[in-house]
Each structure stands twice: as C-alpha cells, then as structure tokens.
Amino acid sequence: MNESLFRRAELVLPGGVNSPVRAFKAVGGIPKFISHAEGCRLTDVDGVSYVDYVGSWGPMILGHNHRVIREAVELAAAKGLSYGAPCRAEVELAELMTSLVPGLEMLRMTSSGTEAVMSALRVARYVTGRCKLIKFEGCYHGHSDAMLVKAGSGALTLGTADSGGVPESAAALTLSANYNDLGSVEKLLDANRGEVAAVIVEPAAANMGVVAPAAGFLKGLRELCSIHGTLLIFDEVITGFRLSPGGAAEKYAVTPDLYAFGKIIGGGLPAGAFGASREIMSCVAPLGEVYQAGTLSGNPIAMAAGLAQLRYLAEHREVYGYIDAYAEKLARGLAEIFRGKAAVNRVGSLLTVFFTSRSVDSYSAAKASSAEDYAAFFHAMLDCGFYLPPSRFEAWFAGAAHGEFELSATLEAAQRFARSGALR
C-alpha cells in the first residue's frame, strides 16, 4: 500500500511530499506513509511499526498522541475550530512563554516557524532602520526569501542552498558567516558598518546536523551585536522549550534581542511565534508600524495543544533531565560502536551521527561527512524498525516516550550494522 500511495502522491504533490526532507532523496528509497503514531512509535500504512527518532521534527517532545495534549485538543475542538478573533488560550500560552524565556516580554503567534523568522527579521529591520542581515552557512531558518541563502536542512540536503525563485536583490542583503567562527562575523560587521540589522543564529545548530556552539561563541555574538547596534536573533524553533524550559537562551545564559519559536509551542499543531522586549514588540501592528498578520494565527486548537504541552513541561521539569540522559546514553553507545568511523554530536536531547573520522564543530566538517555511509546506516536501521532522519544534516530527537527498551534495541541494531561491514 505504501508504494501505491507514493505513486499516487507523486502525481499530485511535487516529489510526492509536502516538505522536501520527507522525500528520502538524500538516502534513496520511498518515504513511509504513516497511518498512526503513539508514544515513541510510528506505524506505516502497511502496518510496520518503527521507533521514531524524528518526532515530527521536534514538536513531539512528550511522544505521539500524549493523553494530556489529545484531551486538550478534543476539549478545544468541541468549542469550535477557528474564530478569527482572540481567545483565552493564546493569552495563557503567551503568558507562560514569557514567564519561561529570558527577556521575552511580548510576542505574536504565527502558524509556522518560517513566518516567525520572517516577521522577526522585519521587526529588526524596522527597529534598526537597516537592511542587511547576517546568517550562518548551514543554519536553516525556514523558507522565506532572505533566509534561503546558504541554508541548512532540506535545502542543504537537496543541494539547492540558494533556492530558485529568490531574486538576487533579496539574497544580496543576506550575508553569510561561518558557525562557531566569531572572526567571520566581526569581519562582516566591520565591512558593513551601520548597515546590518540583525545576526540570526540557531543557538545550537541542528540543521547541518547537530553542532554545539563553541565555548564563548554565543556570548561573543551578543557582544559584537551590542557594539554594532545590530539585533541578535535566536531562532529557537528547534531549541525553544527543548534544551531547557527557557530554551537555549537559558541553557547558555545569553539573552538575544529577538526570538523565533515554533514546533514545541504547537504541541504537534501548526504554531510559531516571534517575540522580544515590550519596547521592541511595540512596533508590531496594530500597536506600531510593522505589519504582520495571519488568518489562523493563535488558532484555538493549536493554542490549546501548545498550552497543554508547555504546561506539562513546566510542571514536569524532570522531563528535561530524562530526555537529555536518554540522548546522552544513546550518543555514548553510538560513539563506542562507531569509534574511529563516526562523530556523534549531542546537545541536550538532540543528536547526529556524522560518518567521518574527524570531529564536527563546523558546517564544513559536517559537509565532509559521508552521505553514502549515512544512507546505508539509515536503511539498515529502517529495515530493523528504527525511523531516523532521512538526511545526515538533520537532528535525531529524543523524547519522553523513549525508554530503556528502545535504547538498547537501537544500540543493538546499530551494532549489527557496524559489524555487517557495510561501512566503508
């Protein structure tokens, strides 16, 4: 059934998918069409079940179909699906988010991380009166024109880092620096003095595979931005409410000027947000002159799901220790299995296996890892019932539903692959 569904999908959806990285292009083969998901497991339309390390690319930190979130959604759905007018849940979610995240006083909900980033950049440009932006090669910030320059994630996987259809004039305003290389940022800021509105960064990179910020990197960015009157934007679409209750800003004790969020704040439904101090956010319409809007922004069902998930996380902070420990044991086990053949990077509950004998602390090192070895690993694991990200440039997401059984089963399957001689 899976294959016939894919053939039908190919006729009506580009590549048979609604988001490129789902297409298995980087690893070969046909994507799995999922019929249902529960806990840490996905089941495909042929009835095959997999231990899921993708977690819908981040939102499902508590596992699939979590009772608390499902009940909140059911309760909200019984009261109508969308109002196009304010509702209580969006206020409560915003209050909870501002209570958890350092320096976040006011925010605007969106329907995706892409929109959140795009709008945060608009705010930065307005507040500074400048046009240029600095991003890091291999970081992904959604698919708005300005951010499809040297982008990571699916764009990197498909080798179309500079997307077709993006006018040169839009791309020309985006300068790209090297992640973990403060000198490259300083050079750009010096050469474009008084012109750079914002430096946007994934505080822990997760779209070139997981690459941790080097010691002092984020603090250095903070200082450089302050010196140059440039706003620092943390794209916490992945890291927000995952690396700690207050995200990467809390974990690394660096407070940016602006934030973008997504994924976890929707509990599995479409939601994003951008926010900052009250002073900065006062420029957003209808308070100020920066226009930003959305028919389904703050949708009552998405807000109910996000609120239930964030409340649960805020009240069960032991989840953070649990998922980090799970990922730590998994990463340590994988590093032992692939000693000398792979670098296993981990930040909190995020990890990536790069097939390379070198350590990976930069985008260029990530790119130098073997695509063929990763594809072989991916398929061997899939055949054994483990759903890994179908690209070496994506993170594995550990969640609260993964347990000791999954941990040892994953490591045993990886061990079998390592012994099979399939690695070059």
Ligand SMILES: Cc1ncc(COP(=O)(O)O)c(C=O)c1O
């Ligand atoms: C760091 C980061 N920013 C922004 C986005 C875009 O979010 P969305 O896919 O919800 O538009 C993503 C998506 O994966 C992301 O990882």
